[in-house]
């Protein structure tokens with residue numbers, strides 16, 4: 260119940276954004292936001308003009324991960340706008356077609372198929388949640404169309420094949436980061452873990468954390484799970500309480516974590532909660548209120564980073580969208596810029612050429628860290644630990660690979 264009001268608001272905001280896009284088709288053949296389920300003859304957007312390079316994007320613009328997809332879209336849009344203002348790619352303008360996957364892997368896969376077979380995009384950007392990206396990667400790899408996920412951290416995503424890239428770190432590192440912080444800084448001795456068993460991200464991240472935390476001399480005293488979309492976590496939290504942990508790792512997404520935090524406090528659990536990048540949403544602070552204050556999560560970027568490159572991006576983003584960019588927006592921006600630079604260097608716009616150009620990305624000045632892609636098509640970057648304070652994030656520390 261509690262989560263209905265903010266979710267409704269978010270849904271309304273998305274609908275408004277989608278309408279705006281549909282009623283204002285850009286003359287250059289720029290795509291609007293559509294659901295992949297729309298039939299081609301009613302929902303089709305005109306093909307791009309000959310002097311336009313069409314990119315595709317799939318993200319959650321509705322459902323439990325909606326703030327992820329909206330931030331990702333904003334970041335990508337800003338990068339494309341800047342690139343076009345600076346002359347585009349070798350004399351051609353860039354356009355992007357965006358599809359909403361409704362926070363569902365099946366929709367994400369369908370959207371990719373549509374981008375490839377109907378829209379004939381040269382590359383695909385997205386998604387945030389690893390389970391969606393995994394479904395997309397199968398299709399993109401099979402068709403030989405390059406895909407860059409800005410922010411999916413599950414290790415298996417880029418293992419889908421040589422057309423699949425990411426500009427963020429991976430969960431074997433992210434899990435280590437929080438285990439280290441829990442042991443060295445929070446001095447925790449015995450923890451509990453609460454996993455979302457519908458999310459590849461949550462399951463694997465929980466496993467890495469457990470392994471690292473115990474290797475570092477800590478103890479795991481309770482393990483519980485839930486399914487994405489659940490609203491009552493009291494049974495799991497009560498079982499966790501009985502085990503008397505001194506911290507709880509909750510590597511889920513904001514829609515569930517906000518409610519979990521409140522219910523944890525309700526059942527009398529006062530110990531710190533810890534999470535991963537999936538906590539990164541302003542909606543977490545609305546849903547969780549005072550219950551999320553003082554807790555910690557690992558992330559890709561902090562808006563407090565004084566680096567002039569990062570601060571310039573934050574200022575430009577604020578001017579455009581009237582909000583402080585979260586990590587999804589920063590990584591969306593970085594992924595789009597990596598793609599655009601690769602298109603400039605690519606010898607032509609065929610899949611293999613674009614793939615090879617992306618693979619050569621080295622020392623790229625991203626706003627969420629410098630990007631060099633390794634031979635597994637992953638970026639190796641440091642992570643930050645953030646604390647929730649006064650309804651926002653507060654930078655705590657940086658942990659290097």
Ligand code: PHE
Nearest residue numbers: 388389410411412460536537
């Ligand atoms: N890393 C998460 C996943 O793979 C997605 C995410 C990234 C969420 C960054 C928030 C911020 O599912």
